[in-house]
Amino acid sequence: MPRNTLTQLALTGLLTLLPLSGPLHAMETEEFQACLAGIESQARSEGVSQNILSENLRTARWQERVIELDRRQPEFTTPFHEYLNRRVTDDRVEQGRRLLAEHRPLLEEIAEQYGVPPQYLVAFWGLETNYGSFFGNMRVIDSLATLACDQRRSAYFTTELIAALRILDNEAMGAEEMEGSWAGAMGHVQFMPSIFLQYAVDYDGSGQRDLWGSVPDAMASAANFLHGIGWEHGYRWGREVVLPDDFDFSLAGGDDRLSLEEWRRMGVRMTNGDRLPAVDIEARLLLPAGHRGPAFLVYDNFDVIMRWNRSEYYALAVGHLANRIAGSAGLHNPPPTDTPRLDREQVKTLQEGLQSAGHDPGPVDGILGPATRRAIRDFQRDADKVPDGFPHPDVLEAFDVGESS
Numbered sequence: 001m002p003r004n005t006l007t008q009l010a011l012t013g014l015l016t017l018l019p020l021s022g023p024l025h026a027m028e029t030e031e032f033q034a035c036l037a038g039i040e041s042q043a044r045s046e047g048v049s050q051n052i053l054s055e056n057l058r059t060a061r062w063q064e065r066v067i068e069l070d071r072r073q074p075e076f077t078t079p080f081h082e083y084l085n086r087r088v089t090d091d092r093v094e095q096g097r098r099l100l101a102e103h104r105p106l107l108e109e110i111a112e113q114y115g116v117p118p119q120y121l122v123a124f125w126g127l128e129t130n131y132g133s134f135f136g137n138m139r140v141i142d143s144l145a146t147l148a149c150d151q152r153r154s155a156y157f158t159t160e161l162i163a164a165l166r167i168l169d170n171e172a173m174g175a176e177e178m179e180g181s182w183a184g185a186m187g188h189v190q191f192m193p194s195i196f197l198q199y200a201v202d203y204d205g206s207g208q209r210d211l212w213g214s215v216p217d218a219m220a221s222a223a224n225f226l227h228g229i230g231w232e233h234g235y236r237w238g239r240e241v242v243l244p245d246d247f248d249f250s251l252a253g254g255d256d257r258l259s260l261e262e263w264r265r266m267g268v269r270m271t272n273g274d275r276l277p278a279v280d281i282e283a284r285l286l287l288p289a290g291h292r293g294p295a296f297l298v299y300d301n302f303d304v305i306m307r308w309n310r311s312e313y314y315a316l317a318v319g320h321l322a323n324r325i326a327g328s329a330g331l332h333n334p335p336p337t338d339t340p341r342l343d344r345e346q347v348k349t350l351q352e353g354l355q356s357a358g359h360d361p362g363p364v365d366g367i368l369g370p371a372t373r374r375a376i377r378d379f380q381r382d383a384d385k386v387p388d389g390f391p392h393p394d395v396l397e398a399f400d401v402g403e404s405s
Contacts, residue, residue, distance in 0.1 A: 027149060032062050035149035043162045052169045057161075060145035063138070067150060069182040080288040080313060081335035087127055087317045088324060095131055096122045096325035106216055110203070114223035115233030121219050123322035127314070128190040135188070135212060136181040140164050144184040144193070160184055163193035172208050179212075187211025188218035191225070199225040229307045230300070235281065237305060237319035238298035240332055242269050249291055250381060253373050253389040257282040263297060271332035288316060289335035290390030340391060342368070346401050350391060353399030354379060 027035075040053050100107065100122050107118035125131050144164055147157035164184065168175060180186035184193060188211055191200060200209040203220035211218050244267030251258075251266075260283060264276045268285075276297075283297040296316065305315040320331070342350070344366030351361040354375040362371030373389035380387040385394065396402070 027062050029062075032145075032149055036060060036145060039145075039148060039158055039161060042158070043165055046162060048162065048165045049169050052165055056141050056165060056168060056175050057145070061139075061142050062149070063142050063146045063182075066138070066143050066146045066182045070147065070150070070152070078313075079335075079339045079341055080293065080316075081337050081339060082341075083313045084317055084320065084335065088321045092126050092130070092321065093324040096126050096321065097327075099125075099131055100325055103215065103219070107219060110216075110220050110223045114220070114227040114231075116223040116226045116231050117322075117326075119322040119326040120226070120237075120318070121222050122325050123318050124189055124222055124308070125219070126321060126325075127318060128185075129188055132188045132215075132218075135179065136185070136190075137179055138182055139175065140178045140180045140184050140186060140193070141175055143180070143182055147183065157184070160193050163197055167193055167196060177212070188215065189222045189225075191221065195225060196221075199228055226304060226308070230304045232300055232304075235299055235301055237301045237315070237322070238283065238296050240271050241276070241285075241295050241297050242271055242273070242332065243295050244268070249287070249386055249388040250377060252285045252287045252291075252295070253377065254370065255284070257284050259283075260297075268295075268297070286312060286316070287388050287390065288312060289339055290392060291386050291388040293335040293339075294331050294333045340393060340396060342391065342396075342401070346396075347372070350396065350399050350401045351375075353401070357399075 036057055040057050043053060043057070044050065096119075100118055103122075104118065107121060110121065111117055122131075129135055141161070141164060144157055144161035148154055148161045150157075161184075164178065167173070168178065178186065181190060185191065186193070186196065191211060196209070196211065200211060200217070200221040201224050202209045202217060204210075204214050204216040206214065206217075209217055209221070211221060241263075247266065247268075260276045260279055260281055263283060263285070269275060281299055283299050284302075286296045286298055287293060288296070298315075298319075302315050302319065305318050306312065308318075309315070324330070347368050348364055348366045351364045351366075351372055354361045354372070355364065357379060359375035359378045360371065361375040362369065368391065376391060376395055377387045377389035379398070380389070380395065383398070385392075391401075
């Protein structure tokens with residue numbers, strides 16, 4: 001099976017970030033071995049064979065690089081224009097179109113079985129590993145053992161480590177074949193071990209669920225996963241729309257779900273000027289770059305994409321790339337390139353300021369999530385500004401938050 005260098009795009013929204021409180025230090029060998037001994041006991045009690053534990057867990061190595069990468073995920077600090085433009089490039093679109101044509105019979109067969117259209121499977125493939133170019137070259141057992149013995153998310157990664165050991169116990173593969181990302185994600189579509197166990201399929205009939213060497217297995221597994229977490233056949237993820245000049249921006253970015261008919265009555269239109277389709281479906285409105293940027297109505301399948309990766313930016317990138325691969329043009333209203341870049345400490349300063357002003361941003365965690373955007377929207381409304389929930393420079397200035405260099 002081919003092995004390549006890592007470009008990890010899948011899990012940045014899934015894994016919650018915490019800022020460093022000081023320099024990183026490697027775990028002492030005795031402490032690491034004691035942690036692994038506890039995990040070995042748990043894995044044995046859950047049915048993992050002793051030979052697998054002896055051959056793999058006892059030889060696991062602490063990887064300081066894994067801890068460094070875990071602490072440096074950029075998902076919540078990268079402006080939308082930068083995030084989207086790095087992931088939905090012309091080259092990636094063209095390659096996706098070629099692969100869609102090359103694998104169309106396979107992908108249409110999978111779509112018939114699982115209900116997920118081919119362009120979405122290719123889009124996930126493109127974002128996760130650049131169509132199989134970057135699987136990751138880190139030993140999965142080492143990565144997961146390191147993260148399981150790190151206090152930040154020990155319970156989650158212990159579960160994933162035991163799942164990886166189960167794969168070695170149940171599948172016809174060895175640990176040297178199980179390479180992946182720094183966080184333990186594997187293969188063409190970067191499945192975590194627990195997802196592999198539940199959703200990976202042997203679609204090509206080889207007798208092995210091979211997410212590294214078999215495109216049929218990888219694509220069918222991705223479709224099986226999406227189907228299993230609620231993909232609705234016959235519906236799209238959402239669409240870019242155009243808002244009327246007098247639009248009430250307080251309806252954007254939150255949990256408000258309105259029918260397409262209600263959005264139509266407000267004057268929301270498709271980008272070609274046509275009225276929204278008369279479909280009985282509800283949608284939320286997202287403004288990832290504020291009121292000056294693109295507007296998106298997103299449907300239930302958008303939320304399914306976010307169950308794969310809990311990042312609105314990621315889900316929008318998947319949807320937009322799928323559209324482009326299927327033949328659509330670029331965005332009608334591309335995001336502005338002058339939006340602020342904020343680091344986590346600056347977001348914390350903003351959250352503290354909003355909190356002091358009586359606008360609840362949720363936890364002061366440095367993450368510009370839905371609660372913080374609602375608080376910004378409340379502040380903007382009180383200050384007679386456009387209430388789009390976006391940290392425009394005037395919002396930052398009001399709370400003495402400088403922009404990152």
